[in-house]
Amino acid sequence: MGVALRDIIKDYRQETDLEEMRGVVAVDAFNALYQFLSIIRQPDGTPLMDRDGRVTSHLSGLFFRNVNFLEKGVRPVYVFDGAPPELKSTTIEKRREVRDAAGEAWKEALARGDQEEAYKQARASAKIDAAMISSAKRLLALMGIPCVQAPSEGEAQAAFMAQRGDVGAAASQDYDALLFGAPHLVRNLTISGKRKMRGRTVTVRPETYDLQSVLDGLSITREGLVEIGILVGTDFNPGIRGVGAKTALKIVQKGMFAETISEKAPEFDPGPIRRFFLDPPVTEDYRLTWESPARDGIVEMLCEEYAFSEGRVESALERLGMKTGQKTLDAWF
Known part of the structure; x- marks a missing residue:
């Protein structure tokens, strides 16, 4: 949900492109995973799944979006939430109730053949479980992308890393990172591009906010x-x-x-x-290093284990210079 600040900070928004975002960005991992789980679905709301019924929407989003990042010179580091603070318990329970209710509404819409409503309710019912988190971290490791485990809120950790200058910005859809002191916030980073919204195709571009400019302006x-x-x-x-x-x-x-x-x-x-x-609560116990993608490991995980199209995965890896052999980081950053 985040903090509803849009009405007072929208004038300080700066639209940008991935090509202009070169450098290191700390991505709120849970925020990104929820986006992928919400958006990457069939027309009736059914998420992408493998032959065993395991949801793969988050893996699809992570893989193809990060290939795009790396190709454009954006070096992401994914920050995962730790234990939620007791202060958040009421919000967590309300969100759980909303998702459960949306899940039931999705089933009802499917039963009556209302595909539009089914898709809407399915998006609102998206949930992250331990298996999704584990598979996401595994894929990121194979792609050579670092992960940081926050002791509490991921946005707080991302903001701390940005304050230290270890990353150039914190990326999240929520404005909370500004309250946590992130000098720079990037929104729409993981969903930029052509998107279908309310029956029409729109272009979603990354947008940045400079904390000091916001504070000075207000x-x-x-x-x-x-x-x-x-x-x-x-x-x-x-x-x-x-x-x-x-x-x-x-x-x-x-x-x-x-x-x-x-x-x-x-x-x-x-x-x-x-x-x-x-x-x-934040930690200084993290190491930010990017490695060359493990081509064979990625193909084995996505294509053999989760039944992704080998052609699509291979084509994406070729964009990182992985067709005839792995290249060094300098070749694709």
Whole structure:
């Protein structure tokens, strides 16, 4: 879900292209996997599956999207969520209920032959399980792409890595990375390109946000941005009823955050949420190195184990110079 900040930061959005994104980017892994699981489906909403009924939508998305990244000079590192904070327990339970309800609605739509509704509900029912996470990490390792295991929120870890200068930006669809202090946020990175939305084809381009430009433009501090998030609602609190991003901005600019909380939610303590955004659990225990893709291992995993089209996989690998033998990193970065 993330924080609903779009209305106040949209003017600071800069559209870009993959060709302009050369360099290292920390990708929120769960965010990307959910995107692949939601988008890569049959017209009736059925996800891609192998002959044994195992979902492969996430593997398809990871493989072909990362081939595109590497070809364009983008070096991704995937950051996986760790244990969710207790603050997030209510949100997690609500999301589970929403996905379960969507799963039932999908079955009902299929039964009555409503393919459009079935596809819509299927996308909302996407779930990530341990097997998907394991297979995703295995494929990334074969592709020579590093993974980082966050102790808690992946976006917080990505933001920390960007603050240290180890990556150029944090990539996620959510704006939370800005609250966690990411100097640069990239949205639409994993879904850029031609997409069908509401029956028409649109071009989705990556968009970037510079945190300092946002703060300067809104005349607030990062702490103020966190306060705006708390007022409109985050993954850790529901927000104040009737307060949207524009109203929250005015409240913070006037220095009335504490007064507003005291008046409208006197039993709510925003302290733990503020502290979590400003000083989240992160780790320095990671190593960012990119290796040449293991061609034979990739073909064995995707084609032999998961029944991917060998022609498509081979064609994608050729784009990385893998037709007649592996090349060094310098050859395709």
